[in-house]
Amino acid sequence: MTELTYQAIRTSDRSFAANMVLLKGAKKAMLIDTPFTRADAHRVVAEILDSGLELETIYVTHNHPDHYYSAEVVRQAFPNAAFVAHPEVVAAIWHSLPFKQARWTDLGANGPRFPTAPAPLPPGTDTLWLEGNEIRILGPMQGDHPTNTALWVPSIRALFPSDLVHNQVVLWFVESTPEQIAEYACNIDMLLALDPLIVVPGHEKKGMPHDRSGLEFTRDYIAAWPEMVAQAKDSTDLIQLMKARFPDAGDPNKDFALITSAQVAMGEAPRWDE
Numbered sequence: 001m002t003e004l005t006y007q008a009i010r011t012s013d014r015s016f017a018a019n020m021v022l023l024k025g026a027k028k029a030m031l032i033d034t035p036f037t038r039a040d041a042h043r044v045v046a047e048i049l050d051s052g053l054e055l056e057t058i059y060v061t062h063n064h065p066d067h068y069y070s071a072e073v074v075r076q077a078f079p080n081a082a083f084v085a086h087p088e089v090v091a092a093i094w095h096s097l098p099f100k101q102a103r104w105t106d107l108g109a110n111g112p113r114f115p116t117a118p119a120p121l122p123p124g125t126d127t128l129w130l131e132g133n134e135i136r137i138l139g140p141m142q143g144d145h146p147t148n149t150a151l152w153v154p155s156i157r158a159l160f161p162s163d164l165v166h167n168q169v170v171l172w173f174v175e176s177t178p179e180q181i182a183e184y185a186c187n188i189d190m191l192l193a194l195d196p197l198i199v200v201p202g203h204e205k206k207g208m209p210h211d212r213s214g215l216e217f218t219r220d221y222i223a224a225w226p227e228m229v230a231q232a233k234d235s236t237d238l239i240q241l242m243k244a245r246f247p248d249a250g251d252p253n254k255d256f257a258l259i260t261s262a263q264v265a266m267g268e269a270p271r272w273d274e
């Protein structure tokens, strides 16, 4: 059995600086998530071509567009690769696509021409394979959306949790009730209990190590949120409290995630249901 290796490919800020992951065997590879913009998707294609590996699978972790939107560019370059996701994720993408297309018209030629959802994996599929290595699908579970999934590769103790985990980047609570945020915390504890050696977060500050520090940051940030919400007078106050508590945490999109999450938490803006 080949020992798998991985390559994290960070997209540009226009694509929300998300991590795509190329999981590599000796001859074949799997791509976890595809970029938001066509330009970033072309850069991912270039990395795959340079690897010399045959792309066998494109797996989408969840329904946020920075993790699938310009998949068409990758699919055109590698037409033999299966383009798949958990059936609940596929349904969530079809539900949210009209919202995303209405919101992101300013992408122009850098946006997908024919945005679409992956094919659903057969019901009950909980394992993918790459050159004899088992790749377990964890979830769907509550993360920054009710249907996040993660991939767990036991042979190398590697966790690819996409947006369930951030490292020194603020979290997205815009679609979550307080109860769902509490459930998210339990899921992070479950991921920590796997005791992974490698963890590649969906979003991270440049230069962060790919280890359990991402899980620990996410756990601490989720734990602080309800405490700060209880103390804050309004969203401006909540933003200041969180910035004081996590002074190193950034936001690739000019505080959009923190501002919107704070407004939803303080009842100043409606919770998103996309």
Ligand SMILES: [Zn+2]
Binding pocket: 016, 018, 064, 066, 067, 163, 202, 203
């Ligand atoms: Zn993301």
